[in-house]
Each structure stands twice: as C-alpha cells, then as structure tokens.
Amino acid sequence: MIRLTEEKTKAWLAARGLPVPKGAVANTPDEAAAVVDRFGGGVIKALVATGRRGKAGAVKVVANAAEAKPAAASVLAVQIGEHSVERLYVESKVSIDKEFYLAFAFDGRSPSVVASINGGVDIEEVHRQSPESIIHRPIDSVTGIRFWEALDLWQSAKAPNENLASLAKITVELWQAFRGADALTLELNPLAVTVDKKVSLVGAMMGIDDNALFRQPQWQAESGEQTIGGRKQTRGELTVAEANRTLPGGAVRYTELEGNIGLLVGGGGASLLVHDMILARGGKPANHTDSSPGPITEKLKVMLREILTRPNMAGLLIAYNHLQMARCDVKIEALADALRKTGVDPRKFPIVVRLAGPAEARARELAAEFPGIQYLDDDASLDDAVRLIVEKAGKGGLREASA
Amino acid sequence: MSILINSSTRVLVQGITGFQGRMDTEFSLAYGTKIVCGVTPGRAGEIVHGVPTFNTVRAAIGRHPADASILYVPAPALRDAALEAMEAGIKLLVATTENVPRHDASLIVAEAQKRGVKIVGFNTNGIITPGECKLAGIGGDKPERIYWPGRIGVCSRSGGMSAEISWTLKKAGLGVSTCVSMGGDPITGLMMADYLRLFEADPETDAMVVFGEPGSGHEQGVANAVASGEIRKPVFALIAGVFQENYPRGVSFGHVAAMIADEADTATAKRKMLAKAGVTVVSGLDELAASVRQIMQAPAAMRKA
Numbered sequence: 001m002i003r004l005t006e007e008k009t010k011a012w013l014a015a016r017g018l019p020v021p022k023g024a025v026a027n028t029p030d031e032a033a034a035v036v037d038r039f040g041g042g043v044i045k046a047l048v049a050t051g052r053r054g055k056a057g058a059v060k061v062v063a064n065a066a067e068a069k070p071a072a073a074s075v076l077a078v079q080i081g082e083h084s085v086e087r088l089y090v091e092s093k094v095s096i097d098k099e100f101y102l103a104f105a106f107d108g109r110s111p112s113v114v115a116s117i118n119g120g121v122d123i124e125e126v127h128r129q130s131p132e133s134i135i136h137r138p139i140d141s142v143t144g145i146r147f148w149e150a151l152d153l154w155q156s157a158k159a160p161n162e163n164l165a166s167l168a169k170i171t172v173e174l175w176q177a178f179r180g181a182d183a184l185t186l187e188l189n190p191l192a193v194t195v196d197k198k199v200s201l202v203g204a205m206m207g208i209d210d211n212a213l214f215r216q217p218q219w220q221a222e223s224g225e226q227t228i229g230g231r232k233q234t235r236g237e238l239t240v241a242e243a244n245r246t247l248p249g250g251a252v253r254y255t256e257l258e259g260n261i262g263l264l265v266g267g268g269g270a271s272l273l274v275h276d277m278i279l280a281r282g283g284k285p286a287n288h289t290d291s292s293p294g295p296i297t298e299k300l301k302v303m304l305r306e307i308l309t310r311p312n313m314a315g316l317l318i319a320y321n322h323l324q325m326a327r328c329d330v331k332i333e334a335l336a337d338a339l340r341k342t343g344v345d346p347r348k349f350p351i352v353v354r355l356a357g358p359a360e361a362r363a364r365e366l367a368a369e370f371p372g373i374q375y376l377d378d379d380a381s382l383d384d385a386v387r388l389i390v391e392k393a394g395k396g397g398l399r400e401a402s403a
Numbered sequence: 404m405s406i407l408i409n410s411s412t413r414v415l416v417q418g419i420t421g422f423q424g425r426m427d428t429e430f431s432l433a434y435g436t437k438i439v440c441g442v443t444p445g446r447a448g449e450i451v452h453g454v455p456t457f458n459t460v461r462a463a464i465g466r467h468p469a470d471a472s473i474l475y476v477p478a479p480a481l482r483d484a485a486l487e488a489m490e491a492g493i494k495l496l497v498a499t500t501e502n503v504p505r506h507d508a509s510l511i512v513a514e515a516q517k518r519g520v521k522i523v524g525f526n527t528n529g530i531i532t533p534g535e536c537k538l539a540g541i542g543g544d545k546p547e548r549i550y551w552p553g554r555i556g557v558c559s560r561s562g563g564m565s566a567e568i569s570w571t572l573k574k575a576g577l578g579v580s581t582c583v584s585m586g587g588d589p590i591t592g593l594m595m596a597d598y599l600r601l602f603e604a605d606p607e608t609d610a611m612v613v614f615g616e617p618g619s620g621h622e623q624g625v626a627n628a629v630a631s632g633e634i635r636k637p638v639f640a641l642i643a644g645v646f647q648e649n650y651p652r653g654v655s656f657g658h659v660a661a662m663i664a665d666e667a668d669t670a671t672a673k674r675k676m677l678a679k680a681g682v683t684v685v686s687g688l689d690e691l692a693a694s695v696r697q698i699m700q701a702p703a704a705m706r707k708a
Contacts, residue, residue, distance in 0.1 A: 017620040026707035106505055109512050109590050109622055140515040141506070151470065179506055195708070212504035213480050257650070268587055269561020272616055272643035276670075277687055281644050288646075292501065321563035322570045325426075358543060379574060 001184050002208040002222045003049035006089050007277045009186075009206040016177050020171070022200045022224040023091035030070035033065040033259025044072050047087040048080055049205070052122065055079040061093060082231070094200045100162065102171060104139075104178040111139045111178070113171070115157045118147035120203075131159070163193055170199045182212030236306040243302035251293025253369070254303050259284025260314040261393045262307035264300070264331065266291050270321035272386035274382055278317075283390035284314060294324065300334035308342045315350040315393035319385045331355060332366040339370060346372030350392035354385035405581040406601040406608070407471060407495060407521070408471065408557065412536055415463055415493065416441040417484050418475030419451050421541030422539070423499070427475070427529075427555035428452050431543045436536045440467035460491040465588065471495035473539050481525075482507040496680035497538045499586060515592055522592020525630075528562025528584035541565065541584055553578015555695065556602035558595055559614035559622065560587055567688065568612055568641070573624050573693035577699060580608040596624035596634075603634050610637040610667045610698060612691065622673040626680035637698050641691055644670040646685040 004012075010020040022039070024045060026032035033063045036042045046058035058078045059072035068090075071093045076085050090272050099120030104113055116134045118126045127134055139145045145153075159167055170191070178186045185207040192202040208219050231353065233241065238346035240254040263273040263284050271290050278285055287307060291299075301369075307316065318331055332353070352376040355363055376385055414431075418424045419441025429452045430439055440463040442625075443454045445451075449456040459474070472493045478483040480655035481500045488496055495517070503525045513520050529539025533552040541562070549566050551573040559565040562584040569579050585591055585600055595613055602608045611634075615622050622642065626640055628634045634637045639667060647668055678684045683698075 071427070106589075111506075111510055141509040142517065160556075182504055182506055184505055209505050211478065211502040212506070215504075217502050267561060269559065269564035269565035269614055269616060269643060272565055272646070273564070273641070273687075275646045276643050279649070280686060284648075321561075321567035322549050323547070324562075325540050357548075381571065382576075383687045383689050 002210055002219055004206045004208060004219065004222060005047050005049045006045065006204065007047060007250060008219075008222065009204045010201070012181060012206070013177055015181070015199055016173075017198055018177065018201060018375070019048055020204065021091045021094050023089055026088040026090050027086075029072035029331040032088050032090050033068040036062055037065040037066035039090070039092040041093050042068070043091045043093055044068060044075055044076050045089045045091065046078060046080065046083075046085040047089045048083040049078055052085055055122065057185075058085060062302075066107070075380045078236060089155060094192055095190045095195045096120075096190070096200075096202065096203055097195045097197070098160075098166065098191070098193045100159065101189050101203075102174065102191045102198070103185070103187040103189070104175060104183070105136065105185045107136075110141060113137050113145060113153065113175070115141055115153050115171070117157050117159050119188075121194075123189060126244060139175065144179065147172055159190040161288070162197075162258075165240065166193070166199050167191075169184060170201075177238055178206075182204060182209045182216050183207060184209050189252075190197075200274075211283040232331075236310065239263040239302050239306055240299075241351040242353060243299050247298045248295070249299060250296045251292045252303055253288075253290045254306070255288045256310070257285055257287055259286045260312055261389060262286050262305070262310070262313055262316040264289055264335075265303060266320050267293075267326075270319070270382065274317070274319050274386060277383060277386040278390060280384060281386060281390040283386070287332060295330070297334050299333060302335045304334055304338035308338055308344045315352070315389050317352050317354075319352075319354040319382055320357075323355070323384070326357070328355040328357055328361040328363035329359040329366060332363040336366055336370065346370050348372070350374065351390065352385055352392065354380055354382060405535065406598070406605050407442075407523070408530055408532055408536045410435065410437075410532075410535040410537060412437060412470045412471055412527060413467070414438045414538060415460065415467075415469035415472040415488075416451075416454070416475065416674055417443075417460065417488065418473055418502035419443055419454060419456055419694070420446050420449060421475050421559050423475075425451055427473070428454060430542075430546075431537055431539075433544075434542070434546055436538065439469055440464065446627060451573050460487050460493070464491055465492070471497065471538065472520065473497045474500065474524075475499055477568060481512060485511045485522075486514060489514060494520050496520060496522045496524075496592070497527060497529060498522060498538050498586070499527055499529070500524070500591070501526035503588055503590070503665075505590065509589065512590060512592050521597075521702060523583065524591060525588040526584035527578035527586040528565065532581045533579050541582070547578050548574065550582060552579035552580075554609040554699075556580050556598070556605070556608040556611040557582040557613075558585055558598040558602075558617075559583070559687050560585060560595075560610065561614060563589070564614040564641075564643075568614060568691065571681075571692050572602070572687045573697065575696050576694060577692075579704065587616075591619075591621075594624050596628045599628060599634050601637065603636055608636065610639065610695060612639045612641070612695065615642045615670075616642065617647055617670050617673075618668055619645055620648050622677055625682065626676045629677075630680040635683075638677075638683050639691060639695055640674070640677045640682045640687075641688070642670045642673045642677070642684065653660045 069327035529541035
C-alpha cells in the first residue's frame with residue numbers, strides 16, 4: 001500500500017470538489033510563518049504519512065506569524081515512531097462546531113465503512129471505551145454506498161438530525177473518491193462540521209493500492225521509499241530492489257535478517273514453510289526471499305551475490321516446492337554465476353539444493369561442475385533439505401570468500 | 404467423482420493467444436481436458452492447438468458451449484473479462500491473474516455471489532482432478548509426476564504447495580481426488596471452507612488437506628465449519644509463516660486497519676484455532692504424510708473423529 005501524506009490526500013480530495021481547508025507545504029519555520037501570515041493564523045502539522053500526530057506534539061495551532069516560527073521549529077524536532085519530521089503542512093484554521101469520524105477500508109472481500117460521532121480523537125481509544133458508538137458496515141461493491149444507506153449509517157451512529165443529510169452526502173462522495181483513487185484506506189478524522197454548518201475534511205489520510213498504479217499513475221512517485229518492519233532497507237536489499245526494477249522478468253523480493261543460513265526459497269508458500277522449519281530445527285536464516293513467476297535468472301544472480309557476500313554466513317539452502325512450470329536449471333545457472341563471481345567454494349561452504357521439476361537434469365549437470373554442492377536425490381523432501389542445511393551450518397562451515 | 408471439474412467439463416480459455424494461455428492449453432489438451440474454445444478480442448479465427456478463437460465470450464460459447472472459463476487476462480483487463488464471462492452465463496471461473504486491484508476483485512466477487520458463479524482465484528495456478536482433467540498451469544507438462552488419483556482433497560493458498568503436498572501424498576502411496584490451488588491474492592472468490600464443503604459432499608473424497616498462510620480469514624471459516632460439525636471428514640492443516648511473528652511488523656497506517664483486522668491473522672493463532680476446532684495441525688510435510696496415512700489405513704468407521 002502506498003501511504004499518501006496529508007497534502008497529497010487533500011489535493012486529491014480538493015480536485016474532486018470536496019471541502020478541504022486551504023493549506024500549503026512549508027520546509028522551514030520561516031516558510032511556515034509566511035503561510036500563517038497569508039492565512040491569518042493557522043494549524044502547523046508534521047507532514048508524515050502516519051496518524052497520532054496530535055499525541056506526539058506534531059500539531060500546533062497558531063494565531064500569527066510570530067507564534068508560527070517557534071511552533072514550526074518544535075514540530076520539525078518531533079520524532080513520531082520511526083518518522084522524523086522533514087516538512088510541514090500549514091493549514092488555515094477551521095471554526096469547528098462538531099467532529100465526526102469516517103473511514104473506508106477493506107474488511108475481507110468487501111469494502112467497509114466505519115462511522116462515529118466521536119471524531120477528532122484517537123479512534124482506537126473510542127473503540128476501547130465505547131465500542132458501541134462505532135458503526136461498522138460492509139459495502140456492496142456492485143452498488144456502492146447509497147445516500148439512504150449513508151443516512152441509515154449516521155442515524156445508527158446517533159448523529160444529530162440537523163447533520164444527517166450533509167454527513168450522508170459527503171459519505172457518498174467520499175466513497176466515490178475512495179473507489180476512484182483505488183484506495184485501500186481513507187480515514188477522515190475529524191470530519192468536521194463548522195460553526196456555519198459546512199462540512200470540512202480537516203483530517204484526511206489515504207492509502208493507495210499499488211496493484212492499481214497502472215490506472216493511477218499520479219502516485220507512481222510515492223511508491224519508492226519503502227521500509228521493512230520499521231527499519232530502512234539495507235544496502236543489499238536496495239541492490240536487489242534496484243535489480244528487480246531495472247532487469248526484466250518476474251519479481252523477486254529479498255529481506256535481510258540476522259541469521260547465518262542464506263536462503264533461496266520459493267514459491268510463496270514453500271518459502272514460508274522452509275523458513276518455519278529452519279527455525280523449528282534451531283537454524284537461523286540470514287534472509288528471506290520470494291519470487292513470482294517469470295524468467296528471473298539475472299535477478300537471482302544479483303540476489304545470490306548479495307547472499308554469498310554477507311559476513312558470517314554458515315551455509316546456503318536452495319529449496320523450492322516441486323516445480324510445475326518454472327525451470328530448475330535457471331536457479332543453478334544463477335548460483336554458478338554467483339559462485340564464480342564471489343569465489344565462494346562449496347567444498348568449504350555448505351550449499352544444499354532441493355530442486356525437482358522441469359529441466360532438472362540440466363540443473364544437476366550444472367551443479368556437478370561445482371564439487372561440494374549437495375544436490376539432494378529426487379525423493380528427498382523439503383524436511384530433508386532443512387535438516388541437512390541446519391546440521392551443516394551448525395557445524396560452523398565458515399566461508400572463505402576471496403571476492 | 405471429484406469437485407468442480409471432471410472428465411466431461413467443457414472449458415473456454417479467455418486470453419488463449421497469449422504465451423501462458425497457449426502453453427497451458429497445449430498441456431491441458433494433452434492431459435485430456437476438453438478445451439472447446441478460446442477468446443482474445445481482435446483475434447477471432449485463429450486456431451490455438453486446434454482450439455478456435457473468438458472475439459467475445461458470447462460468440463465463443465454460442466458455437467461451443469462451455470461450463471468453465473480459465474482467465475489468462477492481465478490485471479487491467481480482468482474486471483471486464485470476468486464480468487463478460489458471468490454475463491454470458493459461465494458458472495465457474497478460474498482466474499489466474501495475480502495482483503488484481505482490490506476494488507476490481509471485490510466487485511467481481513460481489514457480482515459472482517449475486518449470480519451464483521464460483522470463482523477460483525485470484526492468482527490461482529489451477530485445479531486438477533488427476534487422471535481426468537486439469538484447468539490452468541497446475542502440474543505443468545507432466546502432471547502425473549506430482550498428482551496421482553486417489554481419495555484426498557487438497558486445497559492450498561499457494562500453487563507451489565499444492566504440488567508439494569500432492570507429491571508428498573503420492574510418495575506416501577496416497578492420491579488426490581481433486582487438488583485446488585485456491586489463489587494467493589488477498590481476495591479470493593471461493594473461500595477455503597467452501598472447498599471443504601464441496602469435498603465433504605464428494606463421495607470419492609475421504610479426507611482433506613489444507614495449506615494456509617498468515618493473513619485472511621480462510622482458516623477461521625474452516626475452523627467454524629469443522630467445529631460446527633458441517634465438515635465431518637478428517638481435515639489436516641499445514642499453516643506456514645510462523646517465522647513472521649519473530650520479526651517486527653510493518654508499521655500500520657492510521658487506525659482503521661488495526662481496528663478491524665482479524666486478530667486471528669497470524670500463523671500461530673491459525674494453528675491454535677484449527678487444532679481447537681478438531682483439525683489435525685502438522686508442522687511439516689513428513690509429518691503430514693505420516694498423519695494422513697495413519698488415518699487412511701484406519702477402518703472407514705473410525706475415520707470420523
């Protein structure tokens with residue numbers, strides 16, 4: 001999912017004619033002060049694609065440019081989780097009468113809508129304290145949410161009569177925006193009604209389906225920077241990601257971990273199973289890999305080079321489920337290339353291979369050129385392969401790489 | 404018998420002139436599958452391995468009636484292709500396309516539910532009833548290397564693991580009634596429990612094996628169906644991905660996902676839930692083979708838990 005920052009989400013909503021407060025991006029306290037001056041006061045927020053900014057002290061209300069500078073500087077100094085604040089979003093202040101909560105997301109196979117009259121606060125807190133005040137409904141993808149359904153939603157959420165019609169109208173419009181953007185999540189918190197009874201989308205966050213970029217090219221640029229489990233990608237991961245982008249063929253994914261057993265495993269399901277079985281036997285994987293169908297020899301070469309040149313490695317396991325379409329030999333071709341380039345010697349560094357299926361005979365021939373590679377027999381199970389590599393790696397088969 | 408497909412199933416292939424469509428059609432015909440017609444817009448009149456191509460589904464099945472359609476259609480065109488097949492009256496769609504946009508997948512499934520259409524996938528490698536019929540890539544050019552006829556139903560979230568499990572059963576002297584690669588995309592048409600209900604009703608299936616992964620509510624549905632007594636035949640489950648729990652989770656966006664996400668999403672939670680419901684949960688393939696053999700060698704009367 002591509003998480004859009006606030007200004008991108010709001011620009012998208014504004015372009016559809018939806019009511020968002022006027023705002024501008026600022027990079028420095030001076031720029032923020034200039035915008036506040038122009039707006040005659042405003043709200044300074046950290047421009048990071050995450051919620052809980054209020055709690056972290058990353059939202060400040062200011063009356064004028066003089067107040068804006070120190071406020072902007074303090075927001076720029078905040079750290080929210082792993083996000084540091086590099087830019088600010090300065091918005092004109094809205095005179096809020098009531099704050100509601102509205103979100104769209106996928107719940108299993110159907111989209112769903114979540115509504116509450118307790119907006120403007122942490123919705124998880126609302127959920128803990130009064131779960132009954134949060135109304136959660138599936139949406140029929142064929143019909144979408146219709147005006148009368150939205151009325152019923154807000155009535156069930158106990159919204160005041162005077163706000164029902166405008167809340168229902170904006171809910172239908174936001175559903176259309178959610179679908180139109182190929183969004184996976186759209187959260188409005190608060191969805192405000194102003195003192196002059198107008199709806200204003202004061203808080204807005206959206207996450208886009210990367211699988212729909214072919215028809216949403218405007219967010220291609222946002223899909224770059226990725227983090228894995230809250231950390232930045234490593235040099236090796238970036239190298240493989242770069243190869244994945246620039247070389248043709250099926251997709252490869254590569255995540256580095258702390259262990260010492262290198263893994264080239266696949267496909268999706270078998271790679272999970274093999275990883276589990278290694279841990280269950282006391283082994284420690286140095287990475288996880290996965291790949292999708294398509295010719296990937298060149299990408300595998302890059303990935304295997306990265307795996308073989310990591311420090312403190314004790315072994316490599318190449319294990320796939322019985323292949324049906326994909327060829328066995330391309331994996332060994334990539335391995336042979338990586339062995340030649342890194343100078344790793346399989347007689348000293350344990351390499352266990354379990355590959356069965358199309359072009360297996362050629363794969364065995366290629367592997368035979370490297371004494372030491374243990375290519376398991378045809379009736380060996382994935383369990384056998386895991387047992388062997390954990391045993392060999394456990395014996396401290398330290399690698400002597402010359403490259 | 405079997406589920407969903409058998410030797411008399413007549414098959415349409417949407418996207419038959421593409422690389423994958425051509426190759427799977429060749430292998431499937433060789434296996435005995437009755438592929439009767441194909442569709443690629445703008446390519447009417449072409450013959451692919453003896454199969455005539457038409458521009459539209461309606462034109463194709465007007466000449467060559469079909470029960471099922473395999474879709475080799477790229478993601479941007481899938482929504483229309485699936486709706487076209489449903490509109491023309493096809494009741495079983497096998498959707499190989501992966502990474503289908505969520506809004507499209509959701510729309511196709513909602514439409515299928517309204518029309519009583521069964522969708523296998525998205526991102527399925529196919530279905531095989533060994534010795535009779537195979538749809539899509541499953542088994543490749545030598546299905547008999549992996550899939551042996553028998554009395555175990557297999558349903559896997561992973562196409563590769565449907566092969567590994569079936570091969571493991573074959574090595575243990577067992578065979579498969581029907582094996583379904585149900586698809587690995589976040590949204591699938593038929594759910595895992597739906598396949599188990601079909602296996603339960605199939606007199607030629609004695610037991611079932613499922614392969615699951617973290618995410619999605621498939622195993623919850625299976626646990627419910629087994630615990631309620633709806634599924635009475637023995638069910639074996641292999642749930643992979645426990646290792647993911649050792650590493651920090653990706654930072655979640657906003658609060659919506661966290662709030663409505665199913666808490667039973669992790670592999671460990673799924674294993675516990677299934678075991679509690681009465682499913683035999685195994686942690687590897689060797690163990691799977693041994694457990695299934697043990698049950699299958701018991702007299703039929705003792706197989707019901």
